[in-house]
Amino acid sequence: MRSPFARDDTKRAAELRQAGEAASAPFGELVAEAERIAASVMMGVHGQRRRGLGETFWEYRHHRSEDGAAAVDWRMSAKSADLYVRENEQESANTVWLWRDGSATMDFSSSRNLPLKKDRAAVCMIAMAALLSRGGERIAVLGESARARSGELGLERTSLRLASGPGSLASVEAAPISRYGRVVLASDFLDPIETWRSRLSRYAAMQAGGALLRIIDPMEEDFPFKGRTKFESVDDREHLLFGRAEEARKAYRHRWQEHGDRLAELARAYGWTLVTHRTDRPATQAVLALYRALAREV
Incomplete structure (x- = not known):
């Protein structure tokens, strides 16, 4: 007679497997999309003197x-x-540190037809990881990888962390990197410019170059609102209520443009490149711009 405990164990194992497959499905989709993007981007030249x-x-x-x-x-x-x-x-492969912001503001999409900012950032970073790995670079996720790796193992581990890791801002502020390494940060960069200046200054001390990938939702840039509109903070603790939201559009767009211009100036001041990407546009454009930016540094 078969033990009832065996049936329970089998059922539990099946449930866990089903749950695991469901949880990993988004990861597989992100990686597949990233691989398609990477395949369409022409790789630059590696191995020059550094x-x-x-x-x-x-x-x-x-x-x-x-x-x-x-x-x-x-x-x-x-x-x-x-x-x-x-x-x-340097005679060994270069090291590139990748980071995808996991902040609450990145968990946003203004339409069902658009990806979350967090997911688009992950796709772009995974595509970059694939390109860099195939070019012989060592890659790692800032604050989440024990060490930089090359090859398929490095790509697999990096992709997993970029897709599902926490993306903590503490990693940008304190995680160790190698001197003369390169860094790619993907975020909406909504924090004040002075905050980002402080975060990037430590990379200058390490003589690390890099690029910023600014991910924005089209609604954030266009401000298409009309009439009575309530705006809530990501933690629901604050809100603004406009009787006629369209009257605030001009002032909002001015502040938005000013923030973007100051972010670009900050990147240039450190010798970095800023790439701005809207989630309603092909990710290939952003990945190609990032890859070219890194290739110019070599």
Whole structure:
């Protein structure tokens, strides 16, 4: 006689498998879309000379406080009153750190026909990961990967984290990266410009280059509202009520444009590239722009 516990275990296993397949379905769809995008983007040229961790001498530079005493080249430093660090040419693959914002403002879409900002950001970042991995780069998710990896294993793990990871802002603010690495941040960048200036300043100290992918929903840019309209914050703790929303359109669009212009200026100040992408437009355009931006840095 078969034990009833065996039937219960079998049923439970089937339920768990069904739940797991349902939970992973969106991930599979995101990856499939990203792969289609990556396949349509022409890859640039890799392997050019960069400062890094190789063994071939590149140049001397002045010592900085964050380098520590161990980095000082004492033979060169003894020839002058200054401290110097010996930099070498990078001979291994470059490292690119990817990040997809998981904030509440990214969990938004103004239409059923448009993706969530979070999902579009994930698709673009996974497509970038695929392109970079195929080009021999090491890739990692900022604050979520134990170490950067290359090849299929690196792509698989990176894709999973980009699709379903928390995307914490703490990762942007404090997660360690390698010196001279490259960073791609995907967000709506709605926080104040000074907040983002503070976040990006640490990458400048690490001499890391990169790009910002600004994901916006068309409603956020167009402000199509008319008549009596109530606007609520993402946590439902604050709201604004307009009797005639169209009267606020001009002022809103001015502030929106000003924020975008200041974000572009911030990116340029650090030698980065800003790519703005609306979710009602093909993701291929954004991925191609990002990839070209990174290729120019090499």
